[in-house]
Amino acid sequence: MQLRSALSTPPALSRRGALRTIAGAAIAVAAGGRAPRASARSTASRTYQERINFGAKAVHMDPRKSTPDSVQALVDLIDKTELNALVIDIKEEGVYFRSAVDLFRNNGILIPKYDVTDLIDLMHSHGIYTIARLVSFKDPILPFSRPDLAVGDIGGGIWRDVNGVPWLNPFNEEVWDANASLAAEAASFGFDEIQLDYVRFPTDGNLGRMVFGQPLTQESRQNAILGYIQVVQERVRQQGVALGADIFGWSLVVDDDNGIGQNAVQIAPTVDFFCPMVYPSHWPYGSLNVPGHPNDFPYQTIEISMELATTKLPTQTKKVRPWLQAFSLPGMKLYTSADIRAQIDAAEDSGIEGWMMWNFGNPYPADAFRPG
Numbered sequence: 329m330q331l332r333s334a335l336s337t338p339p340a341l342s343r344r345g346a347l348r349t350i351a352g353a354a355i356a357v358a359a360g361g362r363a364p365r366a367s368a369r370s371t372a373s374r375t376y377q378e379r380i381n382f383g384a385k386a387v388h389m390d391p392r393k394s395t396p397d398s399v400q401a402l403v404d405l406i407d408k409t410e411l412n413a414l415v416i417d418i419k420e421e422g423v424y425f426r427s428a429v430d431l432f433r434n435n436g437i438l439i440p441k442y443d444v445t446d447l448i449d450l451m452h453s454h455g456i457y458t459i460a461r462l463v464s465f466k467d468p469i470l471p472f473s474r475p476d477l478a479v480g481d482i483g484g485g486i487w488r489d490v491n492g493v494p495w496l497n498p499f500n501e502e503v504w505d506a507n508a509s510l511a512a513e514a515a516s517f518g519f520d521e522i523q524l525d526y527v528r529f530p531t532d533g534n535l536g537r538m539v540f541g542q543p544l545t546q547e548s549r550q551n552a553i554l555g556y557i558q559v560v561q562e563r564v565r566q567q568g569v570a571l572g573a574d575i576f577g578w579s580l581v582v583d584d585d586n587g588i589g590q591n592a593v594q595i596a597p598t599v600d601f602f603c604p605m606v607y608p609s610h611w612p613y614g615s616l617n618v619p620g621h622p623n624d625f626p627y628q629t630i631e632i633s634m635e636l637a638t639t640k641l642p643t644q645t646k647k648v649r650p651w652l653q654a655f656s657l658p659g660m661k662l663y664t665s666a667d668i669r670a671q672i673d674a675a676e677d678s679g680i681e682g683w684m685m686w687n688f689g690n691p692y693p694a695d696a697f698r699p700g
Contacts, residue, residue, distance in 0.1 A: 354683065364697050383412075384457050384459065386413035386457070386459060386685065387413075388416065388687065388691075390548065391417055405697075408699065411700070417463075418460045418510070419462045423510065425440055430506075431470075434473055448517055462523065463525050464524050466493060479495045479530065480539035482538075490533040492642075499548070499552050508563040509563070510566075515563075515564045521574070528576070557573060571601070572601030572602070573595060575603060577605050577610065596644040606651065608630070609623040630650070635648065645679070654693075668693065
């Protein structure tokens with residue numbers, strides 16, 4: 329495998345061009361790890377059917393926080409344990425590789441963090457299933473270059489959420505097309521799956537000030553989210569790549585769109601993997617039948633969550649792949665390896681074939697996972 333350094337970012341690519349990238353050096357370091365468990369050819373040539381039948385056991389990699397050592401550690405962790413997949417951000421606070429999508433390339437959105445070809449080659453050489461996480465509508469950069477694509481404020485200008493972050497308008501089909509083009513581009517580089525996150529309308533801030541240029545109703549929200557997912561699905565399906573969508577865990581409880589366009593029954597048939605974020609810390613006190621806060625009962629919380637999923641989606645259960653908690657929130661029970669393992673056991677005891685682990689800083693304790 330020919331490794332190319334991507335440690336310097338040409339300033340022309342981004343107004344944040346001074347930010348360093350991890351790519352070439354991280355990949356070079358990681359390539360020196362354990363012997364690959366499978367050849368690049370065998371994993372890169374998976375068919376669509378093989379991908380949608382794959383039981384991914386994944387951890388998440390945030391390129392903004394990654395270093396050569398942390399990439400090395402993730403590859404080693406996957407080599408040594410039951411883990412077999414990696415979720416890699418391709419778009420969140422910018423696009424993290426040198427994309428050719430015009431909307432992103434021409435508006436200061438490219439913030440390269442890795443050489444995508446080298447990174448995919450490395451992961452596939454270790455038999456690692458690769459999932460590209462694409463944040464859809466929350467966007468801290470593009471609305472300032474293209475305010476016509478953003479959620480507007482009733483007083484004029486750009487609306488911002490409780491954290492001061494603007495959002496792209498989920499009704500805007502130019503946004504749909506750009507994200508779908510990025511997804512297709514990532515698929516062409518060899519990602520096994522595209523995963524859509526923030527595939528919803530905003531949830532916090534002064535929601536009464538939001539302006540979308542058309543009436544905001546449950547039907548219009550649901551149609552917008554469903555229409556967007558269908559556009560992306562069509563583009564990536566042509567390349568034999570799977571599609572997943574991250575969904576609020578609460579969508580398993582309610583029968584409507586949760587106020588944000590996410591209707592579980594409507595979305596599940598449109599994707600290959602339905603990924604509810606069922607972190608125990610995120611369930612409100614009293615929301616589940618456990619004797620205290622759900623965060624204190626990881627096994628029971630995931631058991632109940634998966635029961636809700638299989639009840640809500642009785643014919644789509646094979647698609648369910650939950651996000652589980654490998655982090656601790658301030659003021660709550662600290663999560664140990666035993667708490668992480670309890671969630672995995674609960675998901676698997678419920679008949680769920682795959683799962684994904686989220687941690688804000690990328691460290692995952694090896695003893696939470698079975699040896700590989």
